[in-house]
Amino acid sequence: MARTTGFLFNELYMWHNTGMAALWYPAGLKVQPGEHAENAETKRRLRNLMDVSGILDQLTDIKARPVTDEEILRVHTPDYLAGIKEGSAAHGGDAGEATPYGHGSYEIACLSAGGTVAMVDAAVGGSIDNGYALVRPPGHHAEPDIGRGFCIFSNIGIAVHHARHVHGIKRVAVVDWDVHHGNGTQRVFYEDPNVLTISIHQDNWYPVDSGHIDQTGEGEGKGTNINVPLPPGSGCEAYIGTFERVVAPALRRFKPEMIIIASGFDASIYDPLGRMMVTSTAYRKMTRIMLELTDEMTGGKLILTHEGGYSAAYVPYCGLAVMEELSGITSSIEDPFAEIVDGSGGHQLYAHQDDVIKQAASLADAVPPG
Numbered sequence: 001m002a003r004t005t006g007f008l009f010n011e012l013y014m015w016h017n018t019g020m021a022a023l024w025y026p027a028g029l030k031v032q033p034g035e036h037a038e039n040a041e042t043k044r045r046l047r048n049l050m051d052v053s054g055i056l057d058q059l060t061d062i063k064a065r066p067v068t069d070e071e072i073l074r075v076h077t078p079d080y081l082a083g084i085k086e087g088s089a090a091h092g093g094d095a096g097e098a099t100p101y102g103h104g105s106y107e108i109a110c111l112s113a114g115g116t117v118a119m120v121d122a123a124v125g126g127s128i129d130n131g132y133a134l135v136r137p138p139g140h141h142a143e144p145d146i147g148r149g150f151c152i153f154s155n156i157g158i159a160v161h162h163a164r165h166v167h168g169i170k171r172v173a174v175v176d177w178d179v180h181h182g183n184g185t186q187r188v189f190y191e192d193p194n195v196l197t198i199s200i201h202q203d204n205w206y207p208v209d210s211g212h213i214d215q216t217g218e219g220e221g222k223g224t225n226i227n228v229p230l231p232p233g234s235g236c237e238a239y240i241g242t243f244e245r246v247v248a249p250a251l252r253r254f255k256p257e258m259i260i261i262a263s264g265f266d267a268s269i270y271d272p273l274g275r276m277m278v279t280s281t282a283y284r285k286m287t288r289i290m291l292e293l294t295d296e297m298t299g300g301k302l303i304l305t306h307e308g309g310y311s312a313a314y315v316p317y318c319g320l321a322v323m324e325e326l327s328g329i330t331s332s333i334e335d336p337f338a339e340i341v342d343g344s345g346g347h348q349l350y351a352h353q354d355d356v357i358k359q360a361a362s363l364a365d366a367v368p369p370g
């Protein structure tokens, strides 16, 4: 079924400067300067592949706008915002933990959060059925008072507050398929009964000691946070099983008006910063499940906003599969890696993975009904 799918990109996203590093470790006297893992290339190559495949021309172009300080302050502390502004106006710095940024990154981070906000506006306004915001810097690790894991502002946190404030949307579900724990989004909404946060991630990876299965929300938000800490090495069946047995029943109980996916492609089989085995075929199936869940909602909206993903070679094919599924358009390009990665061993569901999904499924059954 063809759908009207929005796509958002801005060249300035590519100009956010994370400096010289080895993977994520800053260059220095003991670390030869190389390219930081969170660089522009994975994102640029995804957009380029969409262009070459012909799909880009068939999507609805959505424009980003910078968020205001007032919008940022719905999530972040004044001191944190002031620090980012000051550093960005000078020569940059580190927003807290492993979050290097350069001159002008405040403005770019405002445009990144604003890209997620613009996609929410387009979806709620009815000009698109669903949409993908290919934003940068990412946002799901950013906490109210500290930047973490390459994330400066909580793009999703700001967008959810915007949806609530401007559009009167009450109930939102955030599904995070990035390989790392969505600690920032979890913290922002931990006591909020109207935002269901689900993070599927590699067990105790990044941040360390974060994303445990017993973190289920607090106070009025009890039961509205689900972590699925899958063991390293989890493949396609573990991921699809998580969506079928945890995400789907949780969303059916919670009944959100809007679903936002924190879309990291670092659970992919070729990612240097994760140890999972997801293929473009599995990302396509996960997207299909999310579309089916959205179709079950009355007037439901599905928005994806970009997070991690560090394999410059493979991220583009994972992203293209998601875009094809979202839009119902089959492009001219097939994933050249599919035969090898889908045919590899290790994709079946192992007992130690099934144990985690079982525990998370019982949490899904206990989500406060909407």
Ligand SMILES: [Zn+2]
Pocket (backbone or CB within 6 Å): 178, 179, 180, 264, 266, 307, 308, 309
């Ligand atoms: Zn990640």
